[in-house]
Structure formats: C-alpha cells, structure tokens
Amino acid sequence: xxxxxxxxxxxxxxxxxxxxxxxxxxxxxxxxxxxxxxxxxxxxxxxxxxxxxxxxxxxxxxxxxxxxxxxxxxxxxxxxxxxxxxxxxxxxxxxxxxxxxxxxxxxxxxxxxxxxxxxxxxxxxxxxxxxxxxxxxxxxxxxxxxxxxxxxxxxxxxxxxxxxxxxxxxxxxxxxxxxxxxxxxxxxxxxxxxxxxxxxxxxxxxxxxxxxxxxxxxxxxxxxxxxxxxxxxxxxxxxxxxxxxxxxxxxxxxxxxxxxxxxxxxxxx
Numbered sequence: 001x002x003x004x005x006x007x008x009x010x011x012x013x014x015x016x017x018x019x020x021x022x023x024x025x026x027x028x029x030x031x032x033x034x035x036x037x038x039x040x041x042x043x044x045x046x047x048x049x050x051x052x053x054x055x056x057x058x059x060x061x062x063x064x065x066x067x068x069x070x071x072x073x074x075x076x077x078x079x080x081x082x083x084x085x086x087x088x089x090x091x092x093x094x095x096x097x098x099x100x101x102x103x104x105x106x107x108x109x110x111x112x113x114x115x116x117x118x119x120x121x122x123x124x125x126x127x128x129x130x131x132x133x134x135x136x137x138x139x140x141x142x143x144x145x146x147x148x149x150x151x152x153x154x155x156x157x158x159x160x161x162x163x164x165x166x167x168x169x170x171x172x173x174x175x176x177x178x179x180x181x182x183x184x185x186x187x188x189x190x191x192x193x194x195x196x197x198x199x200x201x202x203x204x205x206x207x208x209x210x211x212x213x214x215x216x217x218x219x220x221x222x223x224x225x226x227x228x229x230x231x232x233x234x235x236x237x238x239x240x241x242x243x244x245x246x247x248x249x250x251x252x253x254x255x256x257x258x259x260x261x262x263x264x265x266x267x268x269x
Contacts, residue, residue: 004161004164007155007156007157007161008165010155011039011151011152011155011157012039012042012043014149014151014154014155015036015039015040015043015151016043016046016047018040018123018125018149018151019040019043019044019047019048019049019050019051020047020048020049021049021121021122021123022049022050022116022119022120022121022122022123023040023049023050023051023052023121023123023124023125024052024054024112024115024116024119024121024123024124024125025037025040025051025052025053025054025124025125025126025127026054026056026108026109026112026124026125026126026127026148027053027054027055027069027072027073027078027080027127028055028056028061028069028127028179029055029066029067029068029069029070029071029072030068030127030179031162031163031166031171032127032128032129032152032162033053033126033127034072034076034127034166034171035127035152035162035165035166035169035171036125036127036151036152037051037053037072037073037076037078038072038075038076038166038169038171039165039169040078040125041076041077041078042169045077050079050119050120050121051078051079052078052079052080052081052115052116052119052121053069053072053073053076053078053079053080053081054080054081054082054083054112054115055069055080055081055082055083056082056083056085056108056112057082057083057084057085058084058085058086058087058108058181059086059087059088059182059194059197060087060088060104060181060182060183060192060197061179061181061182062179062182062201062204062205066082068172071172072171072172075171075172081115083108083111083112083115085107085108085111087104087107087108087181088192088194090103090104090107093107093183093192094191094192095189095190095191095192096183096186096187096188096189096190096191096192097188097189098138098188098189099138100138100183100188101137101138101139101142102138102139102141102142103142104139104181104183105139105142105143106142106145106146109124109126109142109143109146109148110146112124113146123149124146124147124148124149125148125149125150125151126143126148126149126150127150127152128140128143128150128152128153129150129152129153129157129158129159129162130152130153130156130157130158131158131159132153133153136265136268180264182197182200182201183197184216184265184267185197185200185216185217185218185219185267186218186219186267187220187267188267196219199250199251199252200217200219202250203217203224203247203250203252204216204217206246206247206250207226207228207243210235210239210243211232211235212228212229212232212235212236213229213232214228214229214262215227215228215229215262216262216266217252218258218266218267219252222252222253222254223253223254223256224247224252224253224254224255224256225256225258226255226256226257226258227258227260227261227262227263227266228257228261228262229261229262230261233257233259233261236257243255
C-alpha cells in the first residue's frame with residue numbers, strides 16, 4: 001500500500017487529528033495497541049488533546065495482560081483506565097459460537113463507547129493491523145458496525161512494520177508475543193466452563209514461567225494439545241516428565257505436544 005516511511009507519516013497524521021478530538025484506544029499491552037498508544041501520546045505532547053489507554057479486564061484474558069499494559073501506559077505517559085467486564089454474562093458467548101469474536105467485540109466495545117462518551121472522547125481506535133485481515137476475524141465486523149477505527153490496518157501497517165516502529169519508540173512490549181482470549185483454546189460450540197478456562201490459564205502460566213514464550217494449551221475433550229515454538233521443542237522434551245506431572249495435577253488427562261508448533265488460529269482449521 002505504502003512504503004514504511006509513507007505508512008509512518010500517514011499514521012502520525014491520523015493520530016494528530018484524532019488526539020485533538022479526544023482519543024480512546026482499546027489497549028491490551030500487546031505490541032499493536034502499545035505502538036498505537038505510544039504514537040498517539042507523541043502527537044499529544046506536540047499539540048495537546050486527550051489520550052486514554054483503556055484495558056478490558058475480562059474473564060477470558062489473563063492478568064499478565066494487565067501488568068504489561070500498566071507498564072507501557074506509564075512509559076507513554078497516557079491516561080490509563082480499566083473496564084471490568086465478564087463476557088460470560090452474555091449468554092450468546094457462553095457456548096463459544098463460530099461468531100464468538102464478533103459477539104464478544106460488540107459486547108466489549110459497546111461499553112468502551114459509553115466510556116468514551118463519559119470522558120468527552122470523540123474517537124475510538126483499536127490495534128487491528130493489515131495482517132489481521134488474512135485470518136478469520138469476525139470481530140472486525142463488530143468494530144466496523146460500532147464505528148471503531150483501526151489506523152494500523154488503514155495505513156497498511158504489517159506486523160513487521162509494527163515491530164520496527166515499536167523498536168524505534170523503545171516500547172517494552174516490542175518483542176512480546178501476541179496473546180488471545182482463552183475461548184480460542186476450545187473448539188467452537190463447546191460450553192465455556194469457568195473451571196476449565198481457569199485450568200488452561202493456570203497451565204499456560206506455568207509453562208510461561210518455565211521459559212516458553214509463544215504458547216497455547218488447546219483442549220480437545222481429555223486431550224491437552226500444547227503449541228510452542230519449534231525452537232523450544234528440545235526444552236519441552238528435557239522437562240517432559242516435570243511438565244506432564246504438573247499439568248496432570250492441574251486436572252489435564254492426556255498431554256500432547258503439537259509438532260506443527262505454535263500458530264495463531266489453529267482452532268479455525
């Protein structure tokens with residue numbers, strides 16, 4: 001669409017105008033929304049205006065996200081707010097439908113629109129990027145319906161572009177692996193049981209402490225299918241007995257390593 005410098009200039013221009021109107025950014029602490037927040041705060045320092053980084057505190061996202069988000073918001077100098085919302089209060093989401101992401105985004109961003117109105121912010125943005133359109137992303141339809149802007153996508157920023165600019169800004173989350181909601185660990189149509197989701201979150205936190213970076217525990221009935229980066233397979237095999245013992249203590253029955261390795265959206269296949 002544009003070369004890197006053109007994309008950067010276009011993004012700065014979009015943010016410059018939005019900050020003047022009051023800007024709310026749906027902020028997870030991941031690299032995409034962190035870059036957006038940092039770039040917006042840079043424009044705010046030049047011309048004034050308002051920038052909020054607003055995080056959703058939800059049942060389907062881990063507390064690791066909040067820790068990272070608070071750190072980045074302090075680095076940027078942004079106003080930071082947390083909206084506590086339980087997606088599972090919405091009965092449509094409970095059975096993990098194929099359009100779960102659409103239903104969830106609509107539920108969460110409707111609340112963000114209320115927050116923006118309460119704080120006199122005329123623009124709401126999220127960190128969707130140009131690469132996100134290549135995968136199954138039903139939530140993007142909800143953003144469009146609610147009038148949420150996705151400037152990284154609009155200006156053609158790919159994941160590679162984002163990490164490059166995040167490095168220039170010295171954002172602490174520049175190399176942080178992407179995360180997704182816990183519902184993506186279960187097949188579509190499976191009831192989202194709180195105890196099961198808590199078990200998955202506990203298992204992933206344990207693996208993360210062992211040094212595994214990008215990872216998922218996908219649950220297929222009694223089988224826990226673990227996705228990690230291929231370059232970390234040897235680490236997993238060296239710790240195989242300890243991992244198996246601990247995950248069984250958490251309540252998993254069968255433990256498997258997916259030899260295809262980590263990949264986003266594997267439940268969409």
